[in-house]
Amino acid sequence: MNNLLCCPVHLIFLKHHLMLGYIWKCFYSSCLRFWLKWLLRLVTGRCELQRICARCKAGALRTSQIEYSLKSSKSKVLRAALSLKENDLEDHLAQIIQEKRIKEQKDPTFKVNLRQCLLQINGYNKLFEAVEELRKEVFDSENEAHETMLLKLWDLLMPSVKLESRITKQWGDIGFQGDDPKTDFRGMGMLGLTNLLFFSEKYTDAARQVLSHANHPGLGYSYAIVGINLTEMAYSLMKSDALKLHFYNTVPGKPEMLHFHQFYCYLAYEFDKFWLEEEPESIMEFNRYREKFHDKVKGQLQVPEVTLLMTVDQEK
Numbered sequence: 001m002n003n004l005l006c007c008p009v010h011l012i013f014l015k016h017h018l019m020l021g022y023i024w025k026c027f028y029s030s031c032l033r034f035w036l037k038w039l040l041r042l043v044t045g046r047c048e049l050q051r052i053c054a055r056c057k058a059g060a061l062r063t064s065q066i067e068y069s070l071k072s073s074k075s076k077v078l079r080a081a082l083s084l085k086e087n088d089l090e091d092h093l094a095q096i097i098q099e100k101r102i103k104e105q106k107d108p109t110f111k112v113n114l115r116q117c118l119l120q121i122n123g124y125n126k127l128f129e130a131v132e133e134l135r136k137e138v139f140d141s142e143n144e145a146h147e148t149m150l151l152k153l154w155d156l157l158m159p160s161v162k163l164e165s166r167i168t169k170q171w172g173d174i175g176f177q178g179d180d181p182k183t184d185f186r187g188m189g190m191l192g193l194t195n196l197l198f199f200s201e202k203y204t205d206a207a208r209q210v211l212s213h214a215n216h217p218g219l220g221y222s223y224a225i226v227g228i229n230l231t232e233m234a235y236s237l238m239k240s241d242a243l244k245l246h247f248y249n250t251v252p253g254k255p256e257m258l259h260f261h262q263f264y265c266y267l268a269y270e271f272d273k274f275w276l277e278e279e280p281e282s283i284m285e286f287n288r289y290r291e292k293f294h295d296k297v298k299g300q301l302q303v304p305e306v307t308l309l310m311t312v313d314q315e316k
């Protein structure tokens, strides 16, 4: 046994070491950061926001650093930039420029760049509100628009088979559970149906290809049920802010619902590939493979350069 490890002096030293690290962190974030910023401002003639815009190219790297800088700012005006109403954006930009005494002539691209960051940051929160609203919208058989969407989903996925009636076992052919899909939308509401329909409309061939894999007698799974489940995955990733870097890299301005649907398409398409590659014994193992897939996606979403866009493979 190593003597040194038992030595109390060593332990005290270790404790000290941890404590020093902690003190250093507090000191840095409360005090040193402030003076460092002040010093850099003096030397470069630019504030931190300007330096970030100059140093980082557009995308997640720049926008997330701007976001952090605004969040930890002592200025109310700067912190308020994280929760802006859309109409206040221009006014608020002017306020920031005034507050930080920025000379626009000397840094002509700054305002454009900061505007883009603010659109991305505030757009993310706005988009999540819209996603949440659609999720809370319950599928309603009395609602003609809802019914039309459901029937359209069938027609797109099963172009050569007619639905015999609205309530029928045939729904099982596209992976619903009972003879009326409405009960399957529960947790995700209209968000689930809208995603399924978007995928089938926008990437019809890919969606049919995924459906044919899902209907494979050995390796299959319930297409619609798993699709709704992947909607939940997209939703919770968005809710936990895990989609930020991806959106900052792929949408140069305000992200829209379309971009959320597109991320769902990525999940639906990639999950199918993942499932086929992993060759699970049966659908009973869905939980395990869902977790594994979830971890994989979450890992990818932490890479600063992440862009998870669906690219269709040509199937032979």
Ligand SMILES: *[C@@H]1O[C@H](CO)[C@@H](O)[C@H](O)[C@H]1NC(C)=O
Binding pocket: 187, 188, 228, 229, 232, 286, 287, 290
């Ligand atoms: C998706 O699947 C996981 C694992 O089986 C489950 O815990 C979760 O409740 C499901 N979500 C939905 C909306 O079906």
